[in-house]
Structures are given as C-alpha cells and as structure tokens.
Amino acid sequence: MSTHLSCVSAQIASVEAFSAGKIVAAIDGYSVDVPAVVAVSRRSHQPQVDSSDKNKKAISDAVAVVAKLAVGEQSQYGITTGFGGSATTRTTQTALLQKALLAHCQAGIVPAFHTGKILTPEEHDLLFPQDWIRGVMFVRLNSLIRAQSGTRWIVIEGLHKLLQHNVAPCVPLRQSISASGDLGPLAYISSVLTGNPDIYAWYGEGAERKVYDSATLLKKIGLQPIEFIAKEGLSLINGTGASTAVASLAMHDCHILAVASQVLSAFAVENLKGSQEPFNPYLHNVARPHPGQIEVAANIRHVLLPSRLARPHHVESDPEASLRQDRYCLRAVPQWLGPQLEDLLSAQQTIDVELNSTTDNPIVDIKEGYLHHGANFMAMAVTSATEKMRLALHHIAKLMFAQLTDLLNHSMNCGLPPNLAVGEPSVDYSLKGADVAAASYLSEIAYLANPVSTHVISAEMHNQSINSLALMSGRYTLEAVKLCRMLMATHIFSLCQAADLRTMEKIFRSLVFPILRAETKAHFPGVPEPVLNDEFFRLLTNRLILLLNASTDQDSGTRFERVTSDLRSTLLALFETAQVEVPLGAISAWRAVLSKKMLRAFIEMREGYVPGSPESAVTILGRTGALYAYVRGELGVKLHWGTPEKDRTAIGTEIGKIFHAWKTPKMAEVLVGILEKHEGGKL
Structure with missing residues (x-):
C-alpha cells in the first residue's frame, strides 16, 4: 500500500512536471488529478482538450x-x-x-x-x-x-x-x-x-x-x-466543479502541512532533548499496526537518526533525564498524526473520483437513448472530504501549538531561556507575543474545524431540503490552511531560534566544563589526586548542568553568581564524602573566580555566535538541519537577539518570511526531502 509520503511526493513531482511543460494535463473525462488542478489553477498550466x-x-x-x-x-x-x-x-x-x-x-x-x-x-x-x-x-x-x-x-x-x-x-x-x-x-x-x-x-x-x-x-x-x-x-x-476544484487545492495544501507536521515534530524532539524511544518499530509495526501510525513513527525515526540532540534511549544517570518519558506532544506524535494521514488519504480517494465524474442531472445514456434522472450534483462526498481535511488540520495545529508552548516555557524546555530569549530575560521577551499570536491562530482553526454540513438549511421551495454546503466547506478549509501555515511559520521560527540557543548552550558548556575542572584543581592543590577523579567531576558537572538549566530566567550579570553559590554546597558535600577538609577561603575564592570566568565565557560565546554559519545549529541537528539551513539561508530569517542594536526588523516580519514561503515550491521540496529515504544516493 502506498504511503502518505509517497502520495505527496508524487503530487509535488507532477505539479512541477506540469509547470515545466514536461507533461500536459488532458481534459478527457478520466485522467484529471489534484496535481493537474493545482498546476492549472496556480501555475497557469494550459490543459489540452481531447479532441x-x-x-x-x-x-x-x-x-x-x-x-x-x-x-x-x-x-x-x-x-x-x-x-x-x-x-x-x-x-x-x-x-x-x-x-x-x-x-x-x-x-x-x-x-x-x-x-x-x-x-x-x-x-x-x-x-x-x-x-x-x-x-x-x-x-x-x-x-x-x-x-x-x-x-x-x-x-x-x-x-x-x-x-x-x-x-x-x-x-x-x-x-x-x-x-x-x-x-x-x-x-x-x-x-x-x-x-x-x-x-x-x-x-x-x-x-x-x-x-x-x-x-x-x-x-x-x-x-x-x-x-x-x-x-x-x-x-x-x-x-460540483466549483466545490471540487476548491477542495482539490485544499487537498494539496493539507498534504504538505501533514508532511511538515512530522518534520516539525522531529525538530521539536531535538530542541526539547526528547527521546527516540517512542518511535521504535516494535511499538508501531508489531504492537499497534495502524498504517498511519507506522508511517509517522518511521519517518520521525529516520529524521532523528543522525541527531546529536535527541536521545537514542533513556539513561538514568543523565542529569537532564529525570522525566522518565517525554510529554505527550512528543511521545504520542505517531498515534496523534497517524490517523490524520489516513483521513487525508481517504479524502484524496474521494476527490480523485469526483474529479472524473459526471455530476449534473439528468445524465445522458447514449447507448440506451435515455436521460437518467437522479442527484449526482449532490456534493456531499466533497463535503465529507473537506471536513476530514479541516479536522486533520486542527489536530495538526493543536500538536504544533502544544510543542511550541513547551518550547517557550523555561520550566518545561530542558534549559532553554524563557520565550527563547537570547538577550537578558529582564528586557528580552522575544517570542512571548508570538506565543499569543499562535494561540489566536489555533483558536480560529478550532472554530473552523466544526462541520459545515450540520448547518444545512432547507432551500428552494423545500426541494433542496438537504444540501451539501461543499463549496462553503472548501472555502473554510482553505482558510484553515492559511491559519495553519501561520501557526507553523511561528513554530518554525521558534524551532530555529531554539536550535541556535542549543548550539550556544553546547559551545558554552564546552568552554565552562574545562574551566570548572581547571579552577577546582587550581584552588584545592592539597586535595589528593584520586579524590579529584572523573567521577568527582561528573557529579559536580551534572549539578552545574541542573543549576544552569534552572537559572535561564535570570540575567547573566547575577545568574552565574547564584549558580556558583549553589554549586558551592555540592562541592562541599563531595569533599565531605571523600573526608577531605579544605579552607573556606579557598572555596569562596573558587566561587568568585568561577563566576567571573563563566560570565566572560557566556558573553563571549553569545557575541561571537553566527546563526546560519557552518558552525551553527546544522552541526547538532539531524535531517531537520536542512530546514534550518533553508530558513536561515535562502529565506534570510534572522535570529532575534533581544537587543535593538541587532534586531532591525520585527519578529512578525521574520515569521512572515516563512509564512510567504509556503506558497513556493521550495518549501514543500525541503520538507519532503527531509522525510524521504536515500537509496543509492538518490531520493
């Protein structure tokens, strides 16, 4: 059975082939498909009549x-x-x-x-x-x-x-x-x-x-x-030509958003340092083999495989893994998105049939010389398809919003700053407004997700006592597409911002951990070498990681003083366990020097970081690095630094660059390319 991804990939390839003139859409009554409608509508492709x-x-x-x-x-x-x-x-x-x-x-x-x-x-x-x-x-x-x-x-x-x-x-x-x-x-x-x-x-x-x-x-x-x-x-x-044409455009857009939802979910797993364990094939292929669930799990597993952020499995000693399993917005992605893929494929089958049907009344039977009186004009099949699409869009948007709010909340995002602020948290609220905007988009999507077909009113002398409202449903579905793109653009901006912050975190830790080891040895020369062993520094470093993660809402000027002050108690406990006595003055000096050096390293790291460079987030991401590179490179979306000197454009302007990119072929190409498997070096 073909997968949702293969369906979307084939559609995109067909649209491009039509647009490039490699193939021509035929008006023959039997072979029109969604890509042909997209190419004729949006790419000015000229179809040919079978004459x-x-x-x-x-x-x-x-x-x-x-x-x-x-x-x-x-x-x-x-x-x-x-x-x-x-x-x-x-x-x-x-x-x-x-x-x-x-x-x-x-x-x-x-x-x-x-x-x-x-x-x-x-x-x-x-x-x-x-x-x-x-x-x-x-x-x-x-x-x-x-x-x-x-x-x-x-x-x-x-x-x-x-x-x-x-x-x-x-x-x-x-x-x-x-x-x-x-x-x-x-x-x-x-x-x-x-x-x-x-x-x-x-x-x-x-x-x-x-x-x-x-x-x-x-x-x-x-x-x-x-x-x-x-x-x-x-x-x-x-x-039903009007309803079906509009539904076809919505169908194509929904497919691409469904692909995007899987890529962004994998991106969220990385930025939140989630686990790859929930995507293990046994859970899906063996234990609960719904086709959509199997596909989503396999796609995300593929995307995360080369990631340096997503954990392959749970490690009890990992200081950042006290939560044994990820929250639902990461862990339950296959079970949540899988049914949406299945519904979209079902809707696709309906639209494919409708595109190549006779939908008026009465219908001519040439062989019998007869006119069949019926109701093939009733577009309820199209309504059913678009309502599946719109409900799927809501569920996709709900998942994206849940991931976004986790990402922006410093009590849930595993050590990222509140609102993904790069600057000082007391004066940089970065994506707080974007969070509110995303809530607005989701609320409207949720309203639009309600069925249109339950609002049928009898019309035309009670002859049309039932009617499909298919065109209305199609219109609302395209409106939901637009809103979902807005929400996803906001999510993509946030994910790229978070990826840069994770890279800064990695660089900072690579500077600070050696400083911690060096200053500890320098300030306590009388402590026997066997005491200051790898296990000693593992415990001290793990505590430092937790303190750093818990203090991202503090300005850097005071943050490291508080972190090192709290770290001092851990150091004393370790010395006490080893039955080693050290001068209190040495501990105070250790804390003061460590605090200053940590602050200096943090400022230098932040000032020297170059988003989108070869040394940026692409070094730690899995296949989602292609999306990051596209956003930072081709789209030119800037990191929000949180300082007026560096931020010359509004956050909404930068998010808007991503939103407008949804209408370009490249966005779909990048997203599908991330999910597709490489075989023999080719997609």
Missing part, C-alpha cells in the same frame, strides 16, 4: 439524444420542465428555458462593475480568487467532455478558450449551497460565453489585466457569443 474524433462523436451523439427527447411526449427535467420545486411546469421553448435558468441563478452579490474598473480589497473579498476560477473551469470541462451531459462541442471549445486566454469570470464568493451543484458560480462563468453585458471577467496580463464586460471580452478573444440550446445551460451549471 479526438471518437470524443467528438460521443459528444454529438449525446446532444442528439437530448434533442430527440426534448420533442418527445415524456417530459425531461430542465429541458421541457421548470427547475427544482418548479418542475411542475412544462414548455417547448427549450432555448429560452436555459436563459431563464442562468438569469435566476445570477443572484449573488458582486462589486458594481464597469469595464476597466480597479477593484478595492473589499470588493475583491466579494469574489472568487482568480486561481480558483481557472480550476473550476478545468474541472467542469473534464465532466462535460464525458459525453453524459448533452453539451455541444462548440460550448466545450468556448469554455476551453476562456482558459487558454487566461480569462477569469467574476464570480460571487458567497451564494452556493452546493445542493444542485454549484449553480451560482457556474452560472456566472457560463454566462460569459453568452456575451451577457452585465457579467464581467478579468482579462489581460500584468498591469494590463482588467475587468471587462462579457460582450467586450468575447470580441477581444475572437469568440462569438453562444446561445445555449436544450439542456446546455443546465449541463454547465448543474455540477
């Missing part, structure tokens, strides 16, 4: 079936009858009926347009983003070309031409309940083909991209207005 003679004949045959049944004695929904709860009416004016359909579905609120109008941010908020529109047209075309809708080739060709010319109809963001498909959004898109002067669309490139009325637009791209015949208007708008 084979076989396809054209099938399209023509379906139109002929509709035309024949339109003049028969048996009424046909939306062809000779009214719509929805008004299907009790009958008419022979089939073309006029399609115009009436589009007219009553164009009921959403849009800006007050005129040709060339420059929209305000508030007006933009009333409309679909333009990249969504490209995806919607692409997905709808793939349904129409299946020759089960009864739409002429000229209509399919016209809609495809809009895509080719990068036309984006202006579609109201709010209106659809995704019951009889996404009627409103698709009605606005379809009406551009008719040249309706009150329906507008974006056209042009760069600074020349403007809003034009449909009549003017069609002239600009050399397309004649189309008058829809029997069923064509209904075929165009009665489907």
Whole structure:
C-alpha cells in the first residue's frame, strides 16, 4: 500500500512536471488529478482538450439524444420542465428555458462593475480568487467532455478558450449551497460565453489585466457569443466543479502541512532533548499496526537518526533525564498524526473520483437513448472530504501549538531561556507575543474545524431540503490552511531560534566544563589526586548542568553568581564524602573566580555566535538541519537577539518570511526531502 509520503511526493513531482511543460494535463473525462488542478489553477498550466474524433462523436451523439427527447411526449427535467420545486411546469421553448435558468441563478452579490474598473480589497473579498476560477473551469470541462451531459462541442471549445486566454469570470464568493451543484458560480462563468453585458471577467496580463464586460471580452478573444440550446445551460451549471476544484487545492495544501507536521515534530524532539524511544518499530509495526501510525513513527525515526540532540534511549544517570518519558506532544506524535494521514488519504480517494465524474442531472445514456434522472450534483462526498481535511488540520495545529508552548516555557524546555530569549530575560521577551499570536491562530482553526454540513438549511421551495454546503466547506478549509501555515511559520521560527540557543548552550558548556575542572584543581592543590577523579567531576558537572538549566530566567550579570553559590554546597558535600577538609577561603575564592570566568565565557560565546554559519545549529541537528539551513539561508530569517542594536526588523516580519514561503515550491521540496529515504544516493 502506498504511503502518505509517497502520495505527496508524487503530487509535488507532477505539479512541477506540469509547470515545466514536461507533461500536459488532458481534459478527457478520466485522467484529471489534484496535481493537474493545482498546476492549472496556480501555475497557469494550459490543459489540452481531447479532441479526438471518437470524443467528438460521443459528444454529438449525446446532444442528439437530448434533442430527440426534448420533442418527445415524456417530459425531461430542465429541458421541457421548470427547475427544482418548479418542475411542475412544462414548455417547448427549450432555448429560452436555459436563459431563464442562468438569469435566476445570477443572484449573488458582486462589486458594481464597469469595464476597466480597479477593484478595492473589499470588493475583491466579494469574489472568487482568480486561481480558483481557472480550476473550476478545468474541472467542469473534464465532466462535460464525458459525453453524459448533452453539451455541444462548440460550448466545450468556448469554455476551453476562456482558459487558454487566461480569462477569469467574476464570480460571487458567497451564494452556493452546493445542493444542485454549484449553480451560482457556474452560472456566472457560463454566462460569459453568452456575451451577457452585465457579467464581467478579468482579462489581460500584468498591469494590463482588467475587468471587462462579457460582450467586450468575447470580441477581444475572437469568440462569438453562444446561445445555449436544450439542456446546455443546465449541463454547465448543474455540477460540483466549483466545490471540487476548491477542495482539490485544499487537498494539496493539507498534504504538505501533514508532511511538515512530522518534520516539525522531529525538530521539536531535538530542541526539547526528547527521546527516540517512542518511535521504535516494535511499538508501531508489531504492537499497534495502524498504517498511519507506522508511517509517522518511521519517518520521525529516520529524521532523528543522525541527531546529536535527541536521545537514542533513556539513561538514568543523565542529569537532564529525570522525566522518565517525554510529554505527550512528543511521545504520542505517531498515534496523534497517524490517523490524520489516513483521513487525508481517504479524502484524496474521494476527490480523485469526483474529479472524473459526471455530476449534473439528468445524465445522458447514449447507448440506451435515455436521460437518467437522479442527484449526482449532490456534493456531499466533497463535503465529507473537506471536513476530514479541516479536522486533520486542527489536530495538526493543536500538536504544533502544544510543542511550541513547551518550547517557550523555561520550566518545561530542558534549559532553554524563557520565550527563547537570547538577550537578558529582564528586557528580552522575544517570542512571548508570538506565543499569543499562535494561540489566536489555533483558536480560529478550532472554530473552523466544526462541520459545515450540520448547518444545512432547507432551500428552494423545500426541494433542496438537504444540501451539501461543499463549496462553503472548501472555502473554510482553505482558510484553515492559511491559519495553519501561520501557526507553523511561528513554530518554525521558534524551532530555529531554539536550535541556535542549543548550539550556544553546547559551545558554552564546552568552554565552562574545562574551566570548572581547571579552577577546582587550581584552588584545592592539597586535595589528593584520586579524590579529584572523573567521577568527582561528573557529579559536580551534572549539578552545574541542573543549576544552569534552572537559572535561564535570570540575567547573566547575577545568574552565574547564584549558580556558583549553589554549586558551592555540592562541592562541599563531595569533599565531605571523600573526608577531605579544605579552607573556606579557598572555596569562596573558587566561587568568585568561577563566576567571573563563566560570565566572560557566556558573553563571549553569545557575541561571537553566527546563526546560519557552518558552525551553527546544522552541526547538532539531524535531517531537520536542512530546514534550518533553508530558513536561515535562502529565506534570510534572522535570529532575534533581544537587543535593538541587532534586531532591525520585527519578529512578525521574520515569521512572515516563512509564512510567504509556503506558497513556493521550495518549501514543500525541503520538507519532503527531509522525510524521504536515500537509496543509492538518490531520493
């Protein structure tokens, strides 16, 4: 069975292949996938319509079936009858009926347009983003070309031409309940083909991209207005194209965030000096073999293997390992994230089917010469998928926040300063505000995680007494994606800050431990050499580690005086155990010299540290070092020093660099690369 990681890796590779022109997305009714939707929507990839003679004949045959049944004695929904709860009416004016359909579905609120109008941010908020529109047209075309809708080739060709010319109809963001498909959004898109002067669309490139009325637009791209015949208007708008396109974009984004959650969890294990023990294969492959749990454990185990921070196993004598097992936000990561991977893969299967389905009503059966009346427009499958995504995002975000709060709390982070302050704690509160911001993001994600489908309201003469709200659910899922990216950007910034602090800690200890040994021997020359042995200094050093870890909330000017004062009692106890008497004056002198030298070493270490250099955190991290190097290097995210002289940009500005990187291919490439196994030197 393929893993979540292999699914995401394949998707990213496909998006890049589409974008580079190595492969071309085909509108053939059967082969559209999520990467194709992403490439068409966000990378301006131009898909090709399968215009084979076989396809054209099938399209023509379906139109002929509709035309024949339109003049028969048996009424046909939306062809000779009214719509929805008004299907009790009958008419022979089939073309006029399609115009009436589009007219009553164009009921959403849009800006007050005129040709060339420059929209305000508030007006933009009333409309679909333009990249969504490209995806919607692409997905709808793939349904129409299946020759089960009864739409002429000229209509399919016209809609495809809009895509080719990068036309984006202006579609109201709010209106659809995704019951009889996404009627409103698709009605606005379809009406551009008719040249309706009150329906507008974006056209042009760069600074020349403007809003034009449909009549003017069609002239600009050399397309004649189309008058829809029997069923064509209904075929165009009665489907799940809008919901499915938006869900596809959300699906891709959620997959990448799920990969990121595993990388950041491994990064958190390192920075909190956690254990690798919870990721042992026996716990997952043998004892509780859920596929997602097995995958997460294996991925994190792989990432941590070369780490110099994460403990391979518990060692009772380790002074920093008094907590026998890590807290849940580290130890239970496989059990927490595993089900989210499984839910996302389930959602992926649903979207894959929906992308290559006929979702209008009635549906043409060419072989039988019949129209099947049903409800394939009901997008509950899409709603189910997006609600899985949104709930998974919440659980991912909750885990990230739990790790972040542990990281910032000096009583829980194994010796890091409060708020990850590099400067003096009395005047440097570093990531305290980021902690509050992260709580804000999580609260909103938690609100959005609630199901949309439980808020269905009966509509349209009680005909649409159940409706899926799939487009609404998709919109909220993409909003949750944005918030999750904000929270993760904050977490990444914090993890990199913590990694630099861990490196400083390592450098400082490498300076201080020899000083401790040298000054102890120098101040107590009368103590026999066998007493000042390795075990003596191991115990003294272990106590120093604990004192240093417990004093990170103190300014350095007084911190080391207090640390050495407390360490003095340990020294006396060790001498007492060894039955050695030493002058009290020598102990006081030892403490005073040690305090000064520790302070000097600390200041010199802090002032000399260069974040992102070859001697920085990359020397102690496992495979997460690639993320650290990307953040400090390519993104140029600065360490927050806690001093105005060094901090020339706001913390939010630096976190923002990471947030904006989510929209670049490189971020996903780095994250997936960290998890992927190397075989024969290749990914």
